Amino acid sequence: MNAAVRAVVRVGLYTGSRVFFVYEGYQGLVDGGENIKEATWESVSMMLQLVRDRDRDRGTQGHGQGQGHGQGDTGTRTGTRTGGHWGICSWAGRGNGVLLTGPSLSLTGPSLSPGSEDEGRISPCSHPCYHPVLPQTRDGGSRLNIIIVAEGAIDKHGKPITPDDIKTLVVKRLGYDTRVTILGHVQRGGTPSAFDRILASRMGVEAVMALLEGTPDTPACVVSLSGNQAVRLPLMECVQVTKDVTTAMNEGRFEDALKLRGRSFQNNWNVYKLLAHIRPPATKGRGTPCHLSVTLMGLRGASVTPGLPPTPLTPCFIPQVEEIGWNTVGNWTGLGGSKLGTKRTLPKKYFEEISANISKFGIHALVIIGGFEAFMGGLELVEGRARFEELCIPLCIIPATVSNNVPGSDFSIGADTALNTITNTCDLIKQSAAGTKRRVFIIETMGGFCGYLATMAGLAAGADAAYIFEEPFGSRDLQANVDHLIEKMKTTVKRGLVLRNERCNENYTTDFIYNLYSEEGKGVFDCRKNVLGHMQQGGSPTPFDRNFGTKMGAKAVAWVTGKIKECSRHGRIFANTADSACLLGMRKRSLTFQPIAELRQQTDFEHRIPREQWWLKLRPILKVLAKYNIELDTSETAHLEHLTRKVLVPEATL
Structure with missing residues (x-):
């Protein structure tokens, strides 16, 4: 959630809008006063790696409001999508953008929402379903079985399925030693993954663009990711289809409920059944x-x-x-x-x-x-x-x-795992820099000539610059970055993080950049360097x-x-x-x-990279969030799509 807040605030300020924090959720909009405070660039600094929503210290629902282009637009980044639906029904005539942040991905329509990948590190299932795998794996010689039960799991008659019910059945019918573990709210904790930070940042930018492009007649929308493509879906349709899922479940129409969940959910379910509900071959x-x-x-x-x-x-x-x-x-x-x-x-x-x-x-x-x-x-x-x-x-x-x-x-x-390793390391380095004050770190990443790791890690870790082979740079660019950091040290944020792809330039090496920054920043900030090396290839x-x-x-x-x-x-x-x-x-x-x-x-066989790379279009976001005065490319912003058409088109079968 914090990455989304950071992106919304900074891109909103970049576009010339005024951005506000609204505390205490929708009630804060009603009460006003101290519940609404204007956001600044520095107020969202050092938020990316926080375990929880910084605003939750005041019990907020995390509601942000921006004013620009002569009209009031509301950007909601909260788990209460039904509340947003109610507010829109009661307050017509406003442009509205809704940004998802719920870890359980309970709203039908989006394939991914910020927080869902973090929760997956602890609990891989958050939907009402029951996954039995005992006979097949025992036939294969397995000595350990894991059964995952969602908290809302029901049988075909609508009767709740509890972990204790399953334990009793397994012990009675199979005689296996069985234990029950309820994960509970531990699923909502943990440092955000690189994937979630990047997703939230992209969605935050998309939400601001949706608000600024909207008119009084533009319907409220949900911003999310489908595959690797940003999408905008009508909020009313998402809420209605979510209600239809509940109705189908209550009426025992489970096949219809599965279809309404969307293609991504169906595909994941089919792959799970393919791998878990089969027996080893006899021959x-x-x-x-x-x-x-x-x-x-x-x-x-x-x-x-x-x-x-x-x-x-x-x-x-x-x-x-x-x-x-x-x-x-x-x-x-x-x-x-x-x-x-x-x-x-x-x-x-x-x-x-x-x-x-x-x-x-x-x-x-x-x-x-x-x-x-x-x-x-x-x-x-x-x-x-x-x-x-x-x-x-x-x-x-x-x-x-x-x-x-x-x-x-x-x-x-493997790229996401490496990205997580780099991001976590950058978090530790930023913490060191924050404690020391007026310090800039130069970090070298792997990737050969491909700047994917440096760019995406820069976006996830909140870097001030990321040097890559695909975007040529020279001494003037390096000096401009130094000048930018000198200006940054005059603010309350007195630290810097710069990433460099290992083969971005044969002359501007990590040592060269370190020496340049050290010399030009003398008296304002000191500099350190760190070559991450092969640790990027390890980890679970x-x-x-x-x-x-x-x-x-x-x-x-x-x-x-x-x-x-x-x-x-x-x-x-x-x-x-x-x-x-x-x-x-x-x-x-x-x-x-x-x-x-x-x-x-x-x-490009010489440099071992594709000639066209999609992530290069995210580079301007990295620079905007680092407060560089550049033009943000909005040529590939999402367009409003109708959910009813999406959920009825089946995924190609495996």
């Missing part, structure tokens, strides 16, 4: 993906559902094949790194060995999980089809790299990476299964068309399969 067979722990559960579970046999794995392209059992990957979801190991070896000089192993093990398809080398290796395997018939099998690439530099996908598995995967990897793995196996059937002729598989070798990636609002041959034209 063994072969197929082959390579790498990354967090995705292999999805690959493994999905591969047996359509009748495919268990999957052997090979680390990188050097021919090494090891057959695995059902439980081998059972606990890999929460493990960081790659249990199989990774290498930068490319397949071109091993075509003969790879072809021999494909024939020997009866491999019918390849799922390659990795970074830029995985993409290049896929291209080489496609080129090798002309010489080796064994390579004429379906091939799917899943991007997985902290650098997020694979063309064809907005996100890569974030909930986003776990869920993203699982869904990508399941969808990849479903795709190769279909391609195997499509390319089977007279008992053998022959796939040599462009669409039989694809990369699975997130593009704006959906997961799409793109022929890797077509992605070649979209790639």
Whole structure:
């Protein structure tokens, strides 16, 4: 929530509006007086990493009001969306923007809301449903089972399902030692994740734009994220559909309730059922993906559902094949790194060995999980089809790299985990700087030539600048940043944070920038530097990476299964068309399969980055929030969409 408040206040001030805090929720609007105070730029400083809403110290509902463009606009950033609905019904004729911040994502319509990813680190389910998985996992040899029960779970007759009921049933019917743990309000605590901070910042900016673009006839809207695309949905429709969900649940129309929850919820539910409600196969067979722990559960579970046999794995392209059992990957979801190991070896000089192993093990398809080398290796395997018939099998690439530099996908598995590590480290460094006063830290991040980590970490941590290769800079830019920090030290915020991508410029190194800042800021601030290094590649995967990897793995196996059937002729598989070798990636609002041959034209092979990168359009937000006087690009602000059309369009099945 705090990141959203910070973005709303600073972007509102940037546009020339006056922004106010309203304490005590909607009652504060009624009472006025001390409950309404004007916000300043410094009043939202150091808010990003706070565990709870700073305004809650006064029991606020977190209501912000901005005045600009000759009219009063109300921007609500609160969990009480029904209250916003009531207020709008009672107070017509105003432009209204509503920003979601509830961790339980209880309003139907948005795919993501600020706070929901943080809660997922503790409790992966916040909807009224019950998840039984005992028989299937016990058949696979598992000694531990976890059953998650939402607080509002009911059976098909509408009777509440409680943890104690389930415990009694398990003990009585199965004889397993069972414990009950109620998480409670611990789910609402914790430092905000990088994902939530960036989401909230983007939504805060979008909310301000919605207010300023609105007219007295513009309907109130909910601002959120669908896939990787900002969306505005009519508040009235969201509230109505939410009520329809409750009605459907009360009437026992659970299928209708599931459809009304939206495509994202349906897709997540289908993937869960795909992986949890299946039994290990009775017979063994072969197929082959390579790498990354967090995705292999999805690959493994999905591969047996359509009748495919268990999957052997090979680390990188050097021919090494090891057959695995059902439980081998059972606990890999929460493990960081790659249990199989990774290498930068490319397949071109091993075509003969790879072809021999494909024939020997009866491999019918390849799922390659990795970074830029995985993409290049896929291209080489496609080129090798002309010489080796064994390579004429379906091939799917899943991007997985902290650098997020694979063309064809907005996100890569692992990038969110690295981003969290950088952001948490920056929080600690900012705390040190705040205690010392008048200190600026220069932080070097990884990513090769790709500036994704530096930019997004800068947005999440509240950096004053982020230097990247994609946005060339020179000595004048460095001096301008120093001057900006000198002016900043005259305010109540006497600290600075600057990020630098490791290969942003071969001459303006971290040491050079550190020396320049130290010299030019002498007498005003001192400077420190920190190279984060390989700590960015460690850590347990974030909930986003776990869920993203699982869904990508399941969808990849479903795709190769279909391609195997499509390319089977007279008992053998022959796939040599462009669409039989694809990369699975997130593009704006959906997961799409793109022929890797077509992605070649979209790639800068010299610098190992895509030619066009979506996150560059977020760079102006970073600078505006750091109080630079620049023009904010609003060319891709969201447009109002109707929810009724969205919820009735089904998601493509796996």
